[in-house]
Amino acid sequence: MYEISIEGKLRYASIKIEQVTNELPGILFLPHWHHQMEFYRMLEGEMMLTIIDETVHVKSGDIVVVNPNEVHSAERITASVSFVLYQIDLFSLTDNLADIQQKFLNHMFHQRRYFLKRDPVLSTRALPFLMTVEAGWRAGNVEAVESATRLMLVELLRQVKTKYPDQGAYKTYKHTLSQLKPTVSLMTFRYQERITLDILAEMTKVSAIHYSRLFKGVMHYTPIDFLNQVRIAKARQLLLTTELSVGEIAFQTGLRDSNYFSRFFKHYNQMTPTAFRKKYRIS
Structure with a gap:
């Protein structure tokens, strides 16, 4: 797996x-x-x-x-x-x-x-x-x-x-990546924290609208959908590699409420956390 x-x-x-x-x-x-x-x-x-x-x-x-x-x-x-x-x-x-x-x-x-x-x-x-x-x-x-x-x-x-056909475009692309890097790191490694669009934009020192446009332009996801996908990936990993309860996994992925987490997980995986663990976990 x-x-x-x-x-x-x-x-x-x-x-x-x-x-x-x-x-x-x-x-x-x-x-x-x-x-x-x-x-x-x-x-x-x-x-x-x-x-x-x-x-x-x-x-x-x-x-x-x-x-x-x-x-x-x-x-x-x-x-x-x-x-x-x-x-x-x-x-x-x-x-x-x-x-x-x-x-x-x-x-x-x-x-x-x-x-x-x-x-x-x-x-x-x-x-x-x-x-x-x-x-x-x-x-x-x-x-x-x-x-x-x-x-x-x-x-x-x-x-x-x-x-590289356009050195100016290449420099702009690399500059955008450097702008986004702190927020991508935040969402990737500190996903269990409370993270909002305003927090991400403030870190980048631009407006929320401009930040969303920058992010989606290079990542092809909105910032919040990217964060959701990070949390779902971590939840799948915990379901398959630990004995943690669904409620504990909800807390560790920053979603807190187990009922909301179960609905959230099913939206992205077409099955509940419990069903996912039963189907894919190798004992």
Whole structure:
């Protein structure tokens, strides 16, 4: 039901790999962004991956890239999905410029602002490299993992790249993300607190109307619906991994009243919390 790490641990590698399998109803993951680059290699099932304003239909065998600082989210199409996620920290990977590959990557990503296109060619070109990266990960070989990752990115940038078309628009987009980041963090990690639109707008130092427009423009949710989805995701996790009562889970997710929580949960999951726990929990 949940994320399963691929065998092998690399404490200091600039790439992390995990296999994700999900059979639960609802959104696969909510809109978010980070400075790492990600590759999704689909193993089974189908999902819709939304990246900024582009929605990509991802099916078994596909490989899709998410460049750094691109807001992305996903919904399942099939009842179950399974994919391998490769997360690459480009800053870590390019911090030592003694190597010609690292110089090239630093120039492309950090100076010229090139990024990888979501193109069918990418799947064909990336697969053998990702398999090599994964083999190094399983063997616990940091140098092999990072060397294969650099080689992959160099080759892909030579063949499947494009430049940010409008540097002004890109700077505006990144500025908006920086504006929203404190409120997204509040809703993601302190969802049990009382959070209102006015509180979120005040944190961003704009009006509530302007904040709502900014938020929905990049996250594709209203702020309150995003908060509701965060609370529902946490409620599902607690139902499946703890012995807490429905009332206790209601309190821990910031919804307080168990009757309201049950109605709220059913609205998003088409079943009560108790029915959800009975159907999906693995004893």
